[in-house]
Amino acid sequence: MPHPATAIQESGGAIAPHLRRLLEFVEPRPGDVCLDVARGHGPMPAALRPRVRHVTAVEALPASSEGRGNRMATVTFGTGPVRIADGDPPPTPAPVERPTIAGGPDGTRVRADAAALPYRDNAFSLVTARFSLYNLGDPQDVLRELLRVCAPAGRLVIADLVRGNLAGPDRDRIERLRDPDHPGTPSIARLTEMVTSAGGSIRRLDVFTVERPVEPWLDGARDGAAADRIREALTAEVDGGPRTGAKPRIIGGELWFTQSWAHVAAEPIP
Template sequence: MSPVEKHDDTIVREFTRQAEGFADPRRNSAFTAQLGRLVRFLEPELDLEDVVLEVAAGTALVSRAIAGRVRHATALDLTPAMLAEGKRAADASGVTNMTFTRGDATGLPYLDRSFTLVVTRFSMHQVRDPEAVVREMVRVARPGAAIVVADIVRPSSGAGDPDRIERLRDPSHASLRTEAEIAAMLAEAGAEVRRAERFDVVRPLDPWLAFTGTSGETSAEVRKDLEAELAGGAPTGMRPALVDGVLHFTHAHAFIQAIAG
C-alpha cells in the first residue's frame, strides 16, 4: 500500500469516527460558525443555472447551504459515513437537487469542463497531494467558472510547527499550506486568482480536542505545550491565548477565489 493509500485509509477511519459529531449541532458549531461568511463570499458566483461540485465535501455543509440558489449540487467525499450524514440532513430539510458521490478528490470521476462552480472547504490540510486536488478542480471547471478554496492555513509569518499539534489531535491531518501556496497551486493549474479573504478564529482548546475523541494523555500533552508557550516557552505555531481564563488557540482561515481558464 502506497503512502497516499495509507493516508486515505486514515482519513476514512478518522472521519467515519467523527461523522456523528458533524451531524450534531451542539458539537459541530466550529464547522458551521464561518459557513455564513463563506456563503457571502460565494454570493457573486451563485446563479440559478449553476451546476456545482463540492470536493471533499464531508457532510456537504456548503452544498446544502447554497442548494436553493443553484440548479444542482454534487457533493463528493472519500468517507461514506460523512456522505450518509449529509444525505440524511439534506433529506430532512427537503433539499432535492443534490447528488452524493463517494470519490477521490485527486482523481475526480467527471469529464473535463463539467461544472460552473467548484468549491472545497477544509480539505487542503487533510490531503497528501493538494496540488492534484487543485488540478482536478480546475480540470472539471468550465472556462470562466469560479473555483473557491476555503481552508485553515499556515500564517505567512510565525514560528513553531502547528502541524505537529494538529496531527496529535487528528492523525488524518497532513499539512497546513499558506494562502500564497494555495494561490500558486491554482495559478499553476491554469486558474487566475481574483480575490481572497483572510481572518483569524480564536477557538477554545477543550471542545476541539473532544470532537476528535483525542485521548486524555494526548490532550494533556497538547495543553502542556500551549501553556508552556504562554509562559514564554517554545512556540507551537498554534498562537495560544487565555480568554476569560480558558485556554484557546488561533486558526488562520483563507477563502480564495479563482477563475478557470
Template sequence: MRADLGKDPSQVSAMFDGVAARYDLTNNVLSVGNAPLWRVATTRAVDPKAGEKILDVAAGTGTSSASLARSGASVVAADFSPGMIEVGRQRQAHVPNLVFVEADATDLPFGDDEFDAVTISFGLRNVNDPQQALREFLRVTKPGGRLVVCEFSHPANPLMRTGYDVYQRWIMPSLVRLTSSNDTAYEYLNESIGAWPDQAALAARIRAAGWSEVAYRNLTGGIVALHRGRKPGTPPVE
C-alpha cells in the same frame, strides 16, 4: 485509526469514516465557534445562484453543501468517505437540490466543463496529490467558472501564531477527547496543518494548475485562508 502524512487514500477514508458521526460537533468545538463563520464566508465567496451547478468536494456530511444549495443552485456533494456520505444523506435528506456522490478528488467521475463552480473546504490538504486535484477541479469547471478553496493556513502575526501553536499543542487534545469518536485521528489534523503550505505558496500551486485571477484573503487572522480562482475562457451562453 488515524492516517499519516503519506495520505494513503484508503487510510484517510477509513479515518473519516470513524469520525463521521460526531464530525460536525467536534469541528464546531475545536474551531471555538468559528466554523459556521468560515462556512458563511466560503458560501459568499462561491456566490451560488439559482440554476447553477456547483461541486462541493470533500463535502463530508454536507453542511457546506446545504449552505450552497439554499441559493437554489444544484449542488453535488462529493466525498471519498462512505461513512461521511451516509451521515450526510441522512442529515441533508430535506434538501431537494443536493445529491451525494462518492468520489476521489484526483479522479472525479464527472465530465469536462460540467460545473459553474467548484469548492473544497478543509479537504485539499487531505488529498494525496493536491496538484492533481486542482487540475481535476479545472477540468470539470466551465470556462469562466469559479474555484474557492477554504483551508487551514498560517497566521501572519507572530503573536497569533504563538497562541495558535499553544492551542494546538495543549488545548485541542483535551477538547478532542471530550467530543470526538476517534481522538487519535485528530493528531493527524495538527500534523497536516503544520505541513501545509502558507497562503502565497498555495496561491502559486493553484496558478500552476491552470487557474487565473488567483487571490486569497485571511480569515481569523490567517488560521484559515480563502483562495479563489477562475477558469480561463469565456462562459458559455446558456
C-alpha cells in the same frame, strides 16, 4: 481584533458565522450548477442548495486512504463560539453562463476519488472544497481535477488553513500532536502557487484569523495523552512559557487558540 460572532438566521436555519463568511465569498447565484468535494459529510451542500440551481456533493476518499486510522472525516464546527475578524465583502465577479450536467436529483451524494472525478470537462459553474484539499490525495492532482470540471467562466473556491508567508512551521507541532497524519499547514503563497500551477487564475483572496475554544478541537485528537500534551503546552504559553504559534489565551475561563484561514477563488485558465 477578533470578536464573538453570532449565528445568522436563514430560511433554512442558523448558519455559523464562519460558514456565512465563506458563502458571502463564494457568491452563489441562482443559475449555478455546483460541485462540492469534501472528505466525509461537509456543510457546504446544504448551505448552497437554497441559493443555486443544483448541487452535487462528492464524498471523496483518496486512493491511498487505507491505513489512515480514525482520522476525522471533515472539519466540523457548530454555531458556537468562533471569533472571526471583520473584513470587506469581496467584489462581485462577472456573471457566467449556465453549464448543463447529466446527473441525478438535487442533493445527489457520490463517492469518488477526488483526483478522478466522474464528470465531464467544464461541467460545473461553481466548485468548492472546504478544509479538504490536503486530505484527498496529492493536492496538486486534486486541484487539476477540480479545475478540469469547472466551466471556463466558472469559479473554484478553496477554503483551508494557512500560515503567514513569514511564519515558520512550528505551528504544525501541535497539529501533528493532535493528528499524526496532519500534512502541514501551507503558507498563503504556497496555497496560491499550487492553484496557479494546476492551471487556475487567482481572482480573489480572503485571509483572516479565527479564535476557537481548545476543547471541541481536541475532541478530534488521536488519543487522550496527545490531547493532554497539547493542553499543557498551550497552558504553559499562557503562563509565559515557550511559544507554540497558536497564540492561546483564556476567554471566559476557557482555553482558546488561534488559526489562520484562507478563502481562495480562482477560475480555469483557458
